[in-house]
Amino acid sequence: MTSPIESGISTQTHGSRGIRLAVDAMGGDHGPSEVVPGALDHAAAHPEDHLFLVGDPDRIRQAGGTLPSNVEIVPASQVIEMHEHPALALREKKDASILVGCDLVRTGKADAIVTAGHTGAAMAAAVLRIGRLPGVDRPALAVQMVRMGRPFVLLDIGANPDSTPENLAQYARMGAIFAERVIGITDPRVALLSIGEEKGKGDQRIQRATELLDASDLHFVGNVEGKDLTADTADVVVTDAVVGNVVIKFFEGLSTFIFDLWRREFSGGIRGRLAYLLMRPGISRIRRVFDYERAGGSPLLGVKGAVIITHGRAKRRMIGFACEVAANTARTGVPALIADALREDALRAAAIAMPGPDATEGGAVG
Template identity: 80%
Template sequence: MNDQPAASGTPASGGVRIAVDAMGGDHGPAEIVPGALDHAGAHPEDQVLLIGLEAAIRAAAGTLPPNATIVPASQVIEMHEHPALALREKRDASILVASDLVRRGEADALITAGHTGAAMAAAILRIGRLPGVDRPALAVQMIRTGAPFVLLDIGANPDSTAENLAQYARMGAIFAERVLGIPEPRVALLSIGEEKGKGDLRIQRATELLDASGLRFVGNVEGKDVTGDLADVVVTDAVTGNVVLKFFEGLSTFIFDLFRDEFRRSLRGRLAYLLLRPGIARIRDVFDYEKAGGSPLLGVRGAVIITHGRAKRRMIAFGLGVAAETARTGVPALIEEALREDAARLDAAGAGAEGRAEETTLDPEDTP
């Protein structure tokens, strides 16, 4: 077999091949396999590759549909293990086998609910970065009224440069347009003030790069505005992005718990709940994070989706849908092409600046 990374182009046909780490997450095959088979049943054009311990997968799957196949892997990286050490010691781990399928071009996409650090390391080391990508970024769909927005980075790179932020913006915009269907997505930097360029030196430099990028850059957004209709892609470093994500999850849980306690407190509260139940159901639907499916790792040679460790059957099925759409629309190839164009534009701008500098330093006697 060819051990070189597979080309990052769009799959030749409408169907895609999805490598599923069937052993990852808190629930393992008991939830992941049924969720993957739900996608296989709803999308017979796609091929679902279930990677892991064959006996455990068969026990969870029962009779496999024609478009689902088991790919054996004898080892599992547990959630408590150190990712780098586990990847070295467990060469037949399910996440490594899945990554190698993408690397060899035998799968177009990968999804895992397992160890996030191990998944990112396997994707970067086995599948590889796209040409021109300095650091891949982990993105997430965040809820708001209407279409979700994309927040990145949420966990891949705690120390991001201005150039990294500009790359995240480009990759996030492509994902928002191709997978979420948002035409000409608006891009913003998350900062301490809404005025364009307000923030530290990194934000100021990123602002300059994004102003010249050709993206629909709208400047800064503050934390209070991320759920408003101000931007479709919000860019930040991994520390800030992860804090925003976890705070959002905690706050929404806290608010729903408050409502639940109030409704249960008295007969009047229970009657109020009966009256408000249709509206509450609509709000719950807005806050239904399972529909996001998972977080794409943007900037690697393939569609890699890392979903929540607590993901159950329904969220796994949505995650396969995101993985399939990311591969089907050729997001990795589009990112590669866009970054190549960005590099060419920066090179041309640099050459132009050097030429102008040489003109200004010519000796007067050298001029005609």
């Protein structure tokens, strides 16, 4: 029997069109020693894809040995470190691996990019070099959140503080396309995260965004609360950067806290150690539910290319999943679908705003 989560995160298979994937080989806490093997795992599993490993050629070769024919090195002499100020670092380090990688997407040499580097720098590099899709006001950072069964998409988790209701409505559209194409959820249910389920609740931004989503042709199921995030109530949950960021970091902190409590009990004394031995299969089932590595990382939605920003601590296995999610995002045409959908949304909004014949006549008479 497979775990319920196995049917879920980013394990969809999507045709066989080869994707050209740039990988920032230098980013993250582990650098090439984990990123390169993870990328090579993807290259081996997907011979139809072509990978560009961006960074220091010597260190990449050291980590990867003899490279297969669908992998090539693109040299970059600099790295943006995790502690650096993103804007400053991007200005000063013109040959940083994340910039060189984004340029491969900008110039059409690559369809997608994966980085485990500095999140702020990666978002800024993607927006500056790859650019926003037409109609996108602000790109949003999304994440696949675990729960029983299929994951759901939560966004924005930190790209844009001070978002407007219109931004939230765009996030909903972008998140729904990602959920449908990459996770494989048909007609994804979209919800706004709020204080209560009733429409009058929440702040002014939420109330206005509720109106916008009500008027959209998305499958909007209304507002959900914090407790609903672990239940199967929506496939795409839209919120502002501050709330989304607090949620994912609190999730990380609280689940670690609870598992540490259990670990302490299982390691204390004979009773605990014996219970641990008995519970081992159960513990690994629980671990699989919380296997966030399968999500690969956070897609930055709304830019002209598939951009996956994975965890700074990501190791080989998670890097492999990040490459898979990036390739699937590109293969299923998520960026182009977002651009199309936003164009249609804009046309629909313009049609509603345009006065009809009656209104014109009324104006003439009045």
